[in-house]
Amino acid sequence: MSTAAGRPNHAKAILGPDLHARLSETKVLLVGAGGIGCELLKNVVLTGFGKITLLDLDTIDLSNLNRQFLFRKKDVKQSKALIAAQTAAPFNPNVQIMPIHGNIKEPQYDIEWFQGFDLVLNALDNLDARRHVNKMCMAAQVPLVESGTAGYLGQVQPLVKDLTECFDCIPKPTPKTFPVCTIRSTPSQPIHCIVWSKSYLMGQFFGQDEDATGELDEAERQGENAEEIATLRREAQSFNAVRAAIRDPNNDGSAAKQAFQKVFDNDIRNLLSMSDMWRHRDPPTPLDYDAIMNESFVGARSTAPPQVNGAVNTNGKPNGENSVQPAASTSAAGPKIALKDQRKLTLKENLELFVSSVNHLSARLAGGQVDMIEFDKDDDDTLDFVTASSNLRSIAYGIEEKTRWEVKEMAGNIIPAIATTNAIISGLIVLQALHLLRKSYDKLRNVHLQFKPTVPLSTITLSKPNPDCGICRDTYTKVQCDPSRTTLEEVVKGLLGDDAREVSVFEDKRVLADPDFDENYEKTLESMSVTRGKFLSIADEDGEWSTITVAIADLPLTHPSSGPSLILPDPLPRPTKKAKPQIVAPSTPPRASLKRSAPDDDIVLLDHEPMDNGQPAAKKQKLSQPELSSPSKKRKLEEDGIVLLEGADDKMDDDVIVID
Numbered sequence: 001m002s003t004a005a006g007r008p009n010h011a012k013a014i015l016g017p018d019l020h021a022r023l024s025e026t027k028v029l030l031v032g033a034g035g036i037g038c039e040l041l042k043n044v045v046l047t048g049f050g051k052i053t054l055l056d057l058d059t060i061d062l063s064n065l066n067r068q069f070l071f072r073k074k075d076v077k078q079s080k081a082l083i084a085a086q087t088a089a090p091f092n093p094n095v096q097i098m099p100i101h102g103n104i105k106e107p108q109y110d111i112e113w114f115q116g117f118d119l120v121l122n123a124l125d126n127l128d129a130r131r132h133v134n135k136m137c138m139a140a141q142v143p144l145v146e147s148g149t150a151g152y153l154g155q156v157q158p159l160v161k162d163l164t165e166c167f168d169c170i171p172k173p174t175p176k177t178f179p180v181c182t183i184r185s186t187p188s189q190p191i192h193c194i195v196w197s198k199s200y201l202m203g204q205f206f207g208q209d210e211d212a213t214g215e216l217d218e219a220e221r222q223g224e225n226a227e228e229i230a231t232l233r234r235e236a237q238s239f240n241a242v243r244a245a246i247r248d249p250n251n252d253g254s255a256a257k258q259a260f261q262k263v264f265d266n267d268i269r270n271l272l273s274m275s276d277m278w279r280h281r282d283p284p285t286p287l288d289y290d291a292i293m294n295e296s297f298v299g300a301r302s303t304a305p306p307q308v309n310g311a312v313n314t315n316g317k318p319n320g321e322n323s324v325q326p327a328a329s330t331s332a333a334g335p336k337i338a339l340k341d342q343r344k345l346t347l348k349e350n351l352e353l354f355v356s357s358v359n360h361l362s363a364r365l366a367g368g369q370v371d372m373i374e375f376d377k378d379d380d381d382t383l384d385f386v387t388a389s390s391n392l393r394s395i396a397y398g399i400e401e402k403t404r405w406e407v408k409e410m411a412g413n414i415i416p417a418i419a420t421t422n423a424i425i426s427g428l429i430v431l432q433a434l435h436l437l438r439k440s441y442d443k444l445r446n447v448h449l450q451f452k453p454t455v456p457l458s459t460i461t462l463s464k465p466n467p468d469c470g471i472c473r474d475t476y477t478k479v480q481c482d483p484s485r486t487t488l489e490e491v492v493k494g495l496l497g498d499d500a501r502e503v504s505v506f507e508d509k510r511v512l513a514d515p516d517f518d519e520n521y522e523k524t525l526e527s528m529s530v531t532r533g534k535f536l537s538i539a540d541e542d543g544e545w546s547t548i549t550v551a552i553a554d555l556p557l558t559h560p561s562s563g564p565s566l567i568l569p570d571p572l573p574r575p576t577k578k579a580k581p582q583i584v585a586p587s588t589p590p591r592a593s594l595k596r597s598a599p600d601d602d603i604v605l606l607d608h609e610p611m612d613n614g615q616p617a618a619k620k621q622k623l624s625q626p627e628l629s630s631p632s633k634k635r636k637l638e639e640d641g642i643v644l645l646e647g648a649d650d651k652m653d654d655d656v657i658v659i660d
């Protein structure tokens, strides 16, 4: 029987009537309707999970169609969740699919919402959303199956609070970073130029206006080197002039030339004047706009391969290392028939691409539709800009140029998505989900799809939670309240009851109170933006007791408006005694995080200041003080990219890009 109506019989025969009947009552949440999510939805529908909620924030892109089989060309630009639900619903008329077009991080998807599910299945593509769902599932005590694919590799991991590791038990590998001087002044590889262009230059030209004048005035007052400050001021002013020209509605195209001359000519000349810098390395060559355009430019080195048919460049030498870059408009890498994206551009072509991309981006900003533009690998104008500007920088520094295709891969950190991998992983997710529903916890496995033809799948018995984990070792609880009428003190003191321990209180990365800082206790939660969907963490000062993490939920709908503004849990949460505080990383080696595309995860631009959460300086300052005696919290903050400086002498790793 192969009709939709008959399909559940297959599942029933395999699962047995009991589990099959239970499945129809099972409420499952699927987060993500992309590559894995589409396959997974098809599987859960056919298996007979009766009540499926499918959530995705995105709309369908043309590039999704080669592997996200629930979508067709006519669906492009429509909500992924809606269309996936519509396409999959007829596969099994016995199931209900409730699609939601939204971001899982929105506050309405709070602890109570998560508690409405029996099971959560992740099909996400970024660390941030994965960590969020992990925390929500730990707080709501709902089992989660986490998954990811990267090319031919994949992983499925069931996560159950108190029974197994959670997603955050093992620190994820530190994102790839480069020393700031390499990016700013002394690149030696194509990736350095791509990072510079994507993460620095894009922001300077098209990003939000960050007026550095105040900071420089302050630095001057503090007695910093006056000459250096004057140079920084000049640099900021010339960037401001270019930014203004780019945003000028009357820009006649001259902004692109101005931008080019600033970064590829003037700035390089300034760098060359620091002769010490070039004692042991090859100096860069300033690029001359007019000479390149009229094909008379001589001077920059190119590593572009020789042209076909033994072609020679304008000065008679074959192209290659240390030869002179021709300004000719023929392709440096091959015949004209090569795909536009897959051939290297000449110097002049790169300049022309720079000019046209700046003009396009400038028109978008000057038109007032947007006030800033960020790099997006699927936005042709930003990709053109990053391709052209990174290649121009490479040429100035004698580094090999890259094709637009290669730049897209490197800047977008893309590993090709493989539909078969997604299909295998989605099948494995359902198998683990069934173990969870049967409560066959001893059968749960961490499964890896690997590149070994003889052993394509490896299964690993699940590890116990890491006792130092800053997420799953917390004691979770919930308060229902009206945040506009409830003070921090009412919540904290109410939850601690007779417990008179000294504590610090956090909301995410913000320190709201500690034993020496109690001004916030009398404030309402709302005045500190602690509202529905957020968590407060109450950490023991001595690190002896587990942190109490409190989910903020709304008052019940039936709660009388004249009733109390806060309903505390009954019984009150009981933190557990920690074995011994440790400030060491767990012994388990970090595993590779499986994410196929995570352009924003791979590069960290760290400022000397801790992350600005829009908080006043005093509170940000709190973060840099050593009172964070809850070791798990400290480790978690460090993983989040917050650097806790223990004292005045503490130094930042120099393996970090600091862009100011």
Ligand SMILES: Nc1ncnc2c1ncn2[C@@H]1O[C@H](COP(=O)(O)OP(=O)(O)OP(=O)(O)O)[C@@H](O)[C@H]1O
Pocket: 031, 032, 033, 034, 035, 036, 037, 055, 056, 057, 058, 063, 064, 080, 102, 103, 104, 105, 123, 124, 125, 126, 129, 417, 596, 597
């Ligand atoms: N915070 C979030 N809330 C809801 N959905 C999310 C969130 N973050 C990511 N997603 C969704 O997770 C899905 C991941 O799927 P996938 O990795 O196939 O990405 P994609 O965007 O479809 O593909 P590609 O990145 O290759 O263009 C995407 O559809 C994305 O919209």
Ligand SMILES: [Zn+2]
Pocket: 165, 166, 167, 168, 169, 170, 465, 466, 469, 470, 471, 472, 473
């Ligand atoms: Zn954990």
